[in-house]
Amino acid sequence: MATLSSYFREALKNIEPGEDADHARDAHAEVRNVLQQSQDLRALGINPVLIGSYKRNVSIRRVKDVDVFGRLDAADDTLRPGYALELFHDALLGGYDKNRVHTQHRSFKVDFPDYDLTVDVVPARRAGDNWEIPKKTDQDNRASWIETNPLRLNELTTQANTDFTLNGKGIYVPTVKLVRQIRRTWLGDQPGGLFFELMTYGAFRDNEPQGGSQAEYLTLVLEQIADVLPNVAEDGLDDPTLDGKKIATRATEEDFKIAIKKFDEASELAREALDEDDDCQAAVLWQRLLGETTEDEQVFPTPEYCNADGTRRATATTVKGAGSPAGTGRYA
Amino acid sequence: MTEPHLRELAAARAELRRRLGALGFADDGEVLRGPVVWTHPTTGIATATIDVTILDRYPFGPPRVQLVEAGTELDVTFHVEDNGALCLWDNTEPVNDAPWTDSERLLERVAGWLTKTAQGWPDDDDTDLERYIDADVDARLVMYDDAELAGLGGCLSTKTDERETTITVLPEPRGVPPQQRPKKGVQRSAKHLAWLADLGNVTRPLTRWDEVESALGADAATVRRLVMQGSLELLMLRYRRGxxxxxxxxxxxxLDGKPILRRCEAADSSEASRRLRSGAISAQVADRKVAIVGCGAVGSFTADMLFRDGVSHLDLRDPQKLRPGNVIRHLAGDIYVGLPKVAATKACLSATGLDVTHVDTHVTSVTDPTAAITLLQTHDVVVDATADERATAVLRWAAEQTQRPLVSVAVMRDGGVARVDRFPLRFDERHRPPVTPRDDLPGPYRERGCGDIVSPTPPSAVVAAAELATQVSLDELTNDRRLPATVLRVLRPQPDAPYDTLRTLTSDPGSDR
Known part of the structure; x- marks a missing residue:
C-alpha cells in the first residue's frame, strides 16, 4: 500500500486558494460595506454574512465566486421578494457601475475584474429556524420565497471535521477538497462542487470511514460516492440542512450518466493507487486521479525519488556510506 | 681576554679601514676621509670627498657615509638620512655577500649615488618624504582611509582616540574657519582640523616649514593663518614620485610666534591597504563564499585565517555559547564569554578593521539534510569543524549529493594528529585509512558536575588543524585542486607507524593527477 501521505499534504497545498482567499475576503468586505450604505436595507436590518465553499474552507483554487448571504434581520413576512431584490439592486448600483452588477434568478452577481472574481449576493429573510431567499422564475417573471439554510451547512461542516479526524486533525475538510478537485478534473459543469461536497458529507455520516491516511479516506469516500451516485441521480440528494428536502441541481440526466461512469472509474483508480506497493507507480495513478491545477500543474507531485513515468530514480549515495573517514575520537 | 666573537668583529672592521687607507683615505681612528671619483652627467669627471664611519653594526650593516664635498656643483635631494648619511642600500641587500665590506664596491656605490643625485634620481619612486623633514617626531599615529579621502581637499575633521595614541583624519569636509578675532579664542568647532592638499609631482624633498609653505602655493596664506590661530592640527600633503x-x-x-612642523608616522587604514597583507590570492578568493559549520576552537581559527587570507563572505554556524573554559583554545577572548560562539568569532574578525558586512552568523547546528544540501549549493566551500558524527555524516552526504566541496577538519589523539578530509572524492581517489584511537592516553576530562567531556587537546594543535583546513579550503577556492583527499599532519610523534615521526601524510592522489 502506497499512501504517500506527505505528498497528499503537498497536493492539498497545491489546490489551496492562495491569494484568491485574500481577494475573496476583500471583495466580501467591500460588498458588505456597499449594502450597508443603503438606508432602506439598514431599515430592514441588513446583516450580510459569507456563505459558500469559501466560508466553509472547502474551496479549491481557483476561487471564482464568493457567496454573500444578505440577511435582513428586521424583515417580517410582509416583505415581498421582488421588493427585496429591488432594494438590493439599487444598493449595489449605488456602489458599482451597472456593467458590474448582473441580475440572476434569485441573486445578483458583482464583477471584480481585477481579482477575476465575482461576488453572488442573495437577499434573505428569517423563516423560523431557517431562512428564505427570493426566487424569480423565467416563466412569469414573478418572484417568490424559497426556504434554505446555508448557515446550517457551515455548522455541519465544522462538526464533521471535528468528528472525523486523522491523528487529531480534521480529515473531512481535506477530503472534500480532494473530491472537489476530482470532480473538476473528471466532470464538466454539472453536477457541481456543492453537490459532491454534500455527497462526501453523506459518505462520512452514513459510513463513518476509518483510515490511517488521507489516501485511504479518499478511496473509501470515492467508493461510497460511486456506489450511491446511481440512486442519487434517480431519487435526488438529501439536503442535510433541511429535513425532508432535496438539493436542487441543474444537472441533466445525461450529466448524471456521465458522472456515474466517471466516478466509477475514479474510485477504481483510487483503489488501484492505494493498493499499489510501488510509490512511484502509485504517484502516477494519484496524478491521473487528481489532475492538474488551474495553472496546468500536477496537483499530486512526483516524489523526488521518482521519475515522471513512475520508475524509481537511481540514487548515487546512501546514508549508510556517510560519516567521517578519519575515525572516532575527533576534536574540533 | 677578548672573546673570540669580538676578535672576529674587530678584524673585519680593521680590514675595511686598511683597504680604505690603501685607497687614500685618511683615518683619525674614528672617521676615514677620502676621495671618490664619479661622473657628473653634464660636467663630467669629478672627485668628491666623503667621510666613512664604521659603526658598531658593521659588518652586519654598512658604514655611515657622509658627503663632505661633491667636487662640483650638486644639489643633494633624495636618499639622505636625517643625519646627512647617504642611503646606499636598503634592508633587502643580502648580508652574506655584503658589498659594503668590499672597499671598492663601497666607493662604486657612492659614485653611483652621486651620479644619480646629479640626474635628479630618474625613475625613482620612493614615497618617503617624511624622512627629510627636519623636525621632532609627533608620537601619535595618524590614520586615514585613502579611498574615502579621494577627491577631497581643504579642511577636514579629525578624531583623537582616548589614549591619544592615534589621530584619525575623517572624510568630513569642513569650511575654512574665519579669521580669529583679537582676544577671542578659536571656537571649538574650528579646532583640531586637518588640511588636505595635493602637491603634484615633487622633485626635491621638503625639509622645513618655509619649503612646505612654498609648495602649498595659493593656499599657503590660509594654511599659515589656520596654524597660527590654532585651528589646524595636521597637514596631509598628497604627492607623486614617478x-x-x-x-x-x-x-x-x-611656537614662539612661528608655525612649526612635527614629523608624523601615518598609515592608510583603508580595506585595500589592509588587504595588501592578505597574500597574493586574496583578490582571487574575495568573492568566494565559505560556510564554517562549528565555530569552536578549530572552526574559529579557521574562520580567522580564511578571513585574513581574503575570504570576506563567511557563514558561521554553531549553536553554543562561549564558556570561560573555551577561551583557552578559542579565537575569542574572555570579554566575549556568554556570547554565541559565532558572534564572538565575528567580533574578533571585525577587530581586524576589515569589513565584516558579509560575515553572517547563525546560532544553529546543521542536522537537517535539506539544509545541508542548501548550504553546499550556496557556498563555494563548506568547512565541517564540528567533530560531530551526525553533522559530519549529513554534510558528507550533502557534499556527495551535490558534488560540491566539503572540508572536514579535526584534531585526533589529544592533539597528536591533525587531519583534514575533503569531499567529494574525485575519480578513483581514496581517503587515508582511519586513525585508530589510542587507549593509553589520559582523560577525557570533565568540567565540574555533569558538563561536557573536555578534550586534552592543546591550543597549538587546534591552530595547526585550522591552518591545515585553511590550506585545503584555499586549494578548492582557487580551483588549484592540487591537494589530495586527505591531508594529515603528525604534530607529536606517536607510538605506532606511520604516525611515529613528525610528518605530513596524504592520501593517494588518484589517477587524475
Missing amino acids: RRPGILVLATAK
Whole structure:
C-alpha cells in the first residue's frame, strides 16, 4: 500500500486558494460595506454574512465566486421578494457601475475584474429556524420565497471535521477538497462542487470511514460516492440542512450518466493507487486521479525519488556510506 | 681576554679601514676621509670627498657615509638620512655577500649615488618624504582611509582616540574657519582640523616649514593663518614620485610666534591597504563564499585565517555559547564569554578593521539534510569543524549529493594528529585509512558536575588543524585542486607507524593527477 501521505499534504497545498482567499475576503468586505450604505436595507436590518465553499474552507483554487448571504434581520413576512431584490439592486448600483452588477434568478452577481472574481449576493429573510431567499422564475417573471439554510451547512461542516479526524486533525475538510478537485478534473459543469461536497458529507455520516491516511479516506469516500451516485441521480440528494428536502441541481440526466461512469472509474483508480506497493507507480495513478491545477500543474507531485513515468530514480549515495573517514575520537 | 666573537668583529672592521687607507683615505681612528671619483652627467669627471664611519653594526650593516664635498656643483635631494648619511642600500641587500665590506664596491656605490643625485634620481619612486623633514617626531599615529579621502581637499575633521595614541583624519569636509578675532579664542568647532592638499609631482624633498609653505602655493596664506590661530592640527600633503602616489603627514603648531612642523608616522587604514597583507590570492578568493559549520576552537581559527587570507563572505554556524573554559583554545577572548560562539568569532574578525558586512552568523547546528544540501549549493566551500558524527555524516552526504566541496577538519589523539578530509572524492581517489584511537592516553576530562567531556587537546594543535583546513579550503577556492583527499599532519610523534615521526601524510592522489 502506497499512501504517500506527505505528498497528499503537498497536493492539498497545491489546490489551496492562495491569494484568491485574500481577494475573496476583500471583495466580501467591500460588498458588505456597499449594502450597508443603503438606508432602506439598514431599515430592514441588513446583516450580510459569507456563505459558500469559501466560508466553509472547502474551496479549491481557483476561487471564482464568493457567496454573500444578505440577511435582513428586521424583515417580517410582509416583505415581498421582488421588493427585496429591488432594494438590493439599487444598493449595489449605488456602489458599482451597472456593467458590474448582473441580475440572476434569485441573486445578483458583482464583477471584480481585477481579482477575476465575482461576488453572488442573495437577499434573505428569517423563516423560523431557517431562512428564505427570493426566487424569480423565467416563466412569469414573478418572484417568490424559497426556504434554505446555508448557515446550517457551515455548522455541519465544522462538526464533521471535528468528528472525523486523522491523528487529531480534521480529515473531512481535506477530503472534500480532494473530491472537489476530482470532480473538476473528471466532470464538466454539472453536477457541481456543492453537490459532491454534500455527497462526501453523506459518505462520512452514513459510513463513518476509518483510515490511517488521507489516501485511504479518499478511496473509501470515492467508493461510497460511486456506489450511491446511481440512486442519487434517480431519487435526488438529501439536503442535510433541511429535513425532508432535496438539493436542487441543474444537472441533466445525461450529466448524471456521465458522472456515474466517471466516478466509477475514479474510485477504481483510487483503489488501484492505494493498493499499489510501488510509490512511484502509485504517484502516477494519484496524478491521473487528481489532475492538474488551474495553472496546468500536477496537483499530486512526483516524489523526488521518482521519475515522471513512475520508475524509481537511481540514487548515487546512501546514508549508510556517510560519516567521517578519519575515525572516532575527533576534536574540533 | 677578548672573546673570540669580538676578535672576529674587530678584524673585519680593521680590514675595511686598511683597504680604505690603501685607497687614500685618511683615518683619525674614528672617521676615514677620502676621495671618490664619479661622473657628473653634464660636467663630467669629478672627485668628491666623503667621510666613512664604521659603526658598531658593521659588518652586519654598512658604514655611515657622509658627503663632505661633491667636487662640483650638486644639489643633494633624495636618499639622505636625517643625519646627512647617504642611503646606499636598503634592508633587502643580502648580508652574506655584503658589498659594503668590499672597499671598492663601497666607493662604486657612492659614485653611483652621486651620479644619480646629479640626474635628479630618474625613475625613482620612493614615497618617503617624511624622512627629510627636519623636525621632532609627533608620537601619535595618524590614520586615514585613502579611498574615502579621494577627491577631497581643504579642511577636514579629525578624531583623537582616548589614549591619544592615534589621530584619525575623517572624510568630513569642513569650511575654512574665519579669521580669529583679537582676544577671542578659536571656537571649538574650528579646532583640531586637518588640511588636505595635493602637491603634484615633487622633485626635491621638503625639509622645513618655509619649503612646505612654498609648495602649498595659493593656499599657503590660509594654511599659515589656520596654524597660527590654532585651528589646524595636521597637514596631509598628497604627492607623486614617478608613477607612485604618496602622502606626507605633518603635525603643525605655533611656537614662539612661528608655525612649526612635527614629523608624523601615518598609515592608510583603508580595506585595500589592509588587504595588501592578505597574500597574493586574496583578490582571487574575495568573492568566494565559505560556510564554517562549528565555530569552536578549530572552526574559529579557521574562520580567522580564511578571513585574513581574503575570504570576506563567511557563514558561521554553531549553536553554543562561549564558556570561560573555551577561551583557552578559542579565537575569542574572555570579554566575549556568554556570547554565541559565532558572534564572538565575528567580533574578533571585525577587530581586524576589515569589513565584516558579509560575515553572517547563525546560532544553529546543521542536522537537517535539506539544509545541508542548501548550504553546499550556496557556498563555494563548506568547512565541517564540528567533530560531530551526525553533522559530519549529513554534510558528507550533502557534499556527495551535490558534488560540491566539503572540508572536514579535526584534531585526533589529544592533539597528536591533525587531519583534514575533503569531499567529494574525485575519480578513483581514496581517503587515508582511519586513525585508530589510542587507549593509553589520559582523560577525557570533565568540567565540574555533569558538563561536557573536555578534550586534552592543546591550543597549538587546534591552530595547526585550522591552518591545515585553511590550506585545503584555499586549494578548492582557487580551483588549484592540487591537494589530495586527505591531508594529515603528525604534530607529536606517536607510538605506532606511520604516525611515529613528525610528518605530513596524504592520501593517494588518484589517477587524475
